[in-house]
Amino acid sequence: MSKRKPYVRSMDGWWKKNPYFVEYMIHESTALFVAAYVFILLVGVVRLGQGEAAWNAWLEALKSPLSVVCHLVLLAGAVYHTYSWFKILPITMPxxxxxxxxxxxxxxxxxxxxxxxxxxxxxxxxxxxxxx
Amino acid sequence: MTKILKRSNAPIFWGLFGAGGMLSALFVPMMVFITGIAIPLGFLLPAGTMSYPKMLAFAQNFIGKGFIFAIISLSLWFAAHRVYHSLHEFGIHAGTGAKLLCYGIALAGTVVSASVLLRIGF
CATH class of the missing domain: 1.10.287 (Helix Hairpins)
Known part of the structure; x- marks a missing residue:
């Protein structure tokens, strides 16, 4: 095994130094908010397939204060996804x-x-x- | 020339990413508001909007079924693609394992939603 320890520059927080990259990281992270919501929706579809009692339990779970607060956060993430998706549209589109x-x-x-x-x-x- | 150039599969994943990103940009904010805020709080929409008979009928309707499937499946392919390509930003050299994990989750979500929606019937 090699004893060499080549210097590798750390990548920790490289994006924090430039507002452009901070925005980039935020808009890339909106994918996680969209995915989190879609998983909740997927659970709903599975529960719908299991019948009325299961569906009503899912609706009931969404009424918990924690769920509503989570959805407010997800809403903010989703809205930012929409905004940033169309902000970069002039670059991504011919x-x-x-x-x-x-x-x-x-x-x-x-x-x-x-x-x-x-x-x-x-x-x-x-x-x-x-x-x- | 005897060597056949291997075709890249990148355009398929990029296409799914673009479709999912566009669809979720158009509809997900309002969907979060409806299913996660307005309905649970009994705000704005009439009571029973998402009752079992109504939602079953929506999921059995050809357009409703297609909409639910497209939102779930394409949004997951969008998120998987974006997360996979963001790993590089954190100094993670994404290989086959990361690719299988990211796209595997999207594929699993696609299969689960498709099978449930097909079982619900038309």
Whole structure:
């Protein structure tokens, strides 16, 4: 075995030194919030498949104060995912040419955020319609 | 030329990531609000919105079933891909093990949701 101990620069907290990378780490971490919510939803689907008693137990569990607080945190994470997803859309998407000119990034992000808000409200309206 | 270039499987995972990221960006915030806040607190939406008969009917409806499956499955592929590629940022040299773990969880979620939704019927 080699006795060499080459110097390896530590990576601890490298991203904390630059606000750009702090934001990057926060927006990357939103995936964990989305995943956590989807797991809760997956449990709900499994419980729905098990019958009425199991489904009602799941609904009851969601009423606990801890669950509501967790969902407020998840909501913040999910909203930030939406915001950051569309903020980087001008970079991740091929350039949109309108009238021979490249569409400004702010216009693209702004339009996408309006579409996202409309999609959310449409979903709420649909749920409302099903409920009545 | 006899050597056949091996095709990369990266576009498949990237495609699932893009679809899941887009779908969750559009709908997950409102879904968190509905299922995790409004319904448990009895706020805004009518009582019984998520009652068993209503949700069973929603999950048996072709569109409802497809929506639930797409949200769960694609969001998990999105999260798995992002977490897998973020390991590098923490100095973890992601190998086959990490790849199997990340995408394996997404695959497991896909299989579980698909099997339950199919068993619920149409």
């Amino acid at each position: 350039p949109v040419i309108v009238g021979g000119k490249k569409l400004a990034p702010e216009v693209l992000t702004g339009t996408a955020l309006v579409v996202a808000a409309a999609a959310g409200l449409a979903l709420l309206a649909l749920v409302w319609r099903i409920a009545l």
